[in-house]
Amino acid sequence: MAHDRPQDSAEVVIPPHIYGFPGVGFGGYAAGILAQNLSAASVKVNFRRPIPLGSPVALRRTEDKGYELTDAEGALLTAQECDEVAVPPSVPSWDDAVEAEKRHPLTNSPFATRDCYGCGGDRAPGQGLRQNFSQRPEQRMVVAPWTPDPELGRGRTVLTPEQMWGALDCPGGWACRLFSDAPHETVTAYMATTVTKPVVLGEDHVTFGWVLSKSGRKHMVGSAIATRDGELCARTEALWLTLPSQV
Template sequence: MIQVDEITFPEHVHGYPSVAFGGFVAGVLATHCPAPTARVDFRAKVPVGTPLALAHTAVNGTVLTDAQGKVLAEIGAATLSLDVPPTPSWAETEALTAGVLSSGERPITTCYGCGAACEPGRGLRLFPWALPGRDLAAAAWVPDPALGAADGIVTTENVWAALDCPGGHVGFLLSGMRRGAVTAALTATLLRPVRAGEPHIAHAWPIGQDGRKYTVGVALSTADGELCAVSEALWIEPRER
């Protein structure tokens, strides 16, 4: 038996213009997957502001489709084995984030994950950058209360969203990945609640590269370094014109 729900991603929840933010889309799918570790594969661009369908089946899990039935993304149970580098300290990560924001090195965008032009609560405002002397990108992050539920816990879709942009930045800044790259797959495990209003650290590292494909790891931790979530992502850069 198939159950179908309708969903429309809000206009402001975008990465590239008019394209729904990948990590957020993955997190929405994750709320429909009981597995402790899940993988979301993206098959096509997910639009914002357009009614889409979430189809749940007992056999095949959950898929996101457009009005014509084209599969845009799907989720399934997965396994994840990562060697997570030590979490940078809160002091060095906070200094990194403050420094890059004041330097003007980061482009100012409205990306839901890392856009500095997003109003608090209308985006994550998570600003990864390369950590000097280490093969890492990192960001200090205090989730806005609007990103959480009534109990103050950051929602699943926003935790998955926080695992997206840091991976892209480590690819851009440290692995030579070209701009325009997209998240093709995201596998994640949530280990403990992420509380809004409390300081957290996101850090990401390169894992491997095969042509236009880049594999990266991302971890989200408390300011004391306790892991809250870990992920592995596959990013694919555009073909050269």
């Protein structure tokens, strides 16, 4: 886990239950650890290699004033402060999200991973973010009415940076698979995120994702978290990359 104050170096262990793909640390969560240490409103995290679960990795300050997570073979993730991410073209309302959940649920989608830390419905309270995505086909958007479980807090009243970045990871993955023809074996290559407001546990929010562009194996997506009243808490631009074996 990351510390509340920035450090030049530390040891980090991604808990064994925090994964999307089996056996691999959840990318958005790990990215949030780096972002927390940078203490900037806008941060870009590049994903270099899969992140191990349950094993110590090193958090290090870099010479260019960024941060990285490394193991014995080199960098796993790198992070730098970046420009502010563009706001979404539209923000779905809470009622929009609830209606999508009724009309176009994704519970039985072939892309659903029931034990994913970010969107797995089989996770127990406090053991996952439990975002339940549905689609809005006309808007080419995925959306979830989401009330973050207070059990995620462990004494806090708001999501930690790693939890917030984790919540922003899955919407983009769903969007590129549903609306950009990406296969399941498509992974996050980078996330650039701007945070403007804390996500309060136990309060209603809307998380959503959409496709920005596609070029070969590259899928650019956007994702965001908003309050029930439509105020943005955080927004992300991400590159998802289809593995070469799937092309």
